[in-house]
Amino acid sequence: MKFASTDSYIATEDLTVAVNAAVILQRPLLVKGEPGTGKTELARQVAQSLGMPLLEWNVKSTTKAQQGLYEYDAVSRLRDSQLGDERVHDVKNYIRKGKLWQAFDAEERVVLLIDEIDKADIEFPNDLLQELDQMEFFVYETGEMVKARHRPIVIITSNNEKELPDAFLRRCFFHFIRFPEMETLRRIVEVHFPGIKDGLLTAALTQFYELREVPGLKKKPSTSEVLDWLKLLLAEDLGPKDLARDKVSLPRLHGALLKNEQDVHLFERLAFMARGQR
Template identity: 75%
Template sequence: MRFEGTAAYVADKDLMIAVNAAIALERPLLVKGEPGTGKTELARQIAAALNLDLIEWNVKSTTKAQQGLYEYDAVSRLRDSQLGDARFNEIRNYIKPGKLWNAFTADQKVVLLIDEIDKADIEFPNDLLQELDRNEFFVYETGETIQAVHRPIVIITSNNEKELPDAFLRRCFFHYIKFPDVDTLTRIVEVHYPGIKKNLVRAALTQFYEIREVAGLKKKPSTSEALDWIRLLVADDVAPEDLRADPKNALPKLHGALLKNEQDVHLFERLAFMARRQG
């Protein structure tokens, strides 16, 4: 069982080595990188390439580790007991399996995506240490142990918003997805937009990387934003030479796809003002 990329996802050699190493070690693969570099999509493409089902657990700031195991609805059980509902007699009626439960009890090996683990409380990864390490957990309400029938391929993504505990990191295989260079991003664009004009891609990516290098930029545009921007350029039939039609206007065409806050827009407006004064 080896991952060698897909036609819809450009994976470099180091990334494929990391995925296959995590599969061989049966360890979670912790993937970090800038937002928009394809971390979440990686799990989907691994599932597609290996012909496995994908179970996604999207972590939020309020997510607790227990929710990934199961949730016990004590309130509903109390209400049913007061109403004389026969369901009250079976506690399993009030236990809702979580994403890990579903992954552990699946009929075949699955890919389990724990997406953006750094969004949750710092205790979240610590609370999953034993479950991910042993691939089992105990259900206190029923006294049963849920053990993985087939050890899932676990992909964990992080945007590096907070440090993860050392004990958690020791149990993972780590890979950082670097921001793609111009050749790799060109291949990514061609995968998403087959047959696109090469001169437009060349001109657009040249300007895109120049924007990312502007000093003082609060949020650098990501790979996904580059794809959105190029899609708009194609839809508006923008010619490559028109991308720099006005050298005194520092704001790129359709800049709303690339600049996502007012500070960065003002930065480019100031650069344009300075260019006009020098002109």
């Protein structure tokens, strides 16, 4: 089985090649790209396309690599020992399996998503090198070696907030999701809004790409934001004429596209300067 576009997810040719190459090489697929370009959704669609369960490990700034393997609850064991609980005699009662252990222990092959790995401490990727490479780890509290029954398909996403270590990068197959071109974005929109009028879609996407090209934007609007914007345009029953504007004025319902006050003020300044030049 190979990954390909689905009825609900448009994957470019280079993305499908990257996914299938990572599967063949049995290496984690490291996916980078602008926020909102579908990195997280990719893992869900790969699982759906290949008919595999999905396990999601959402990384935060406080996440430690050990949590992906297992956590030993020594405090609960101490409390139970003081209360005379019989559970205290089996240390396994106090071992909580992490997402990696769950993936290794699964009865069938799974897709494991490690989402936004760059949010964690810089040592986080290095601490997972052995486990992701050898697909095994040692549990010191029980003395057992946990080995993967089936090698999971590992998809790792990053928003480039931190540089990842070279040793980690060497073990991954890398793919950068470029922002979709107009034609690809049209196909993505038509998946979400089948039957959308061509005139409205053309006018909206033309304006959207013009917006992204404005110099000085702090955050360029992404795919998810243009979908939100189009949903509002359709709900308000707006047409191409309703979107008419000059390139420096704020678009209709701009709160779906511009997500900080600096970018709103940028357009206000550009409009003010344009009026002054008339």
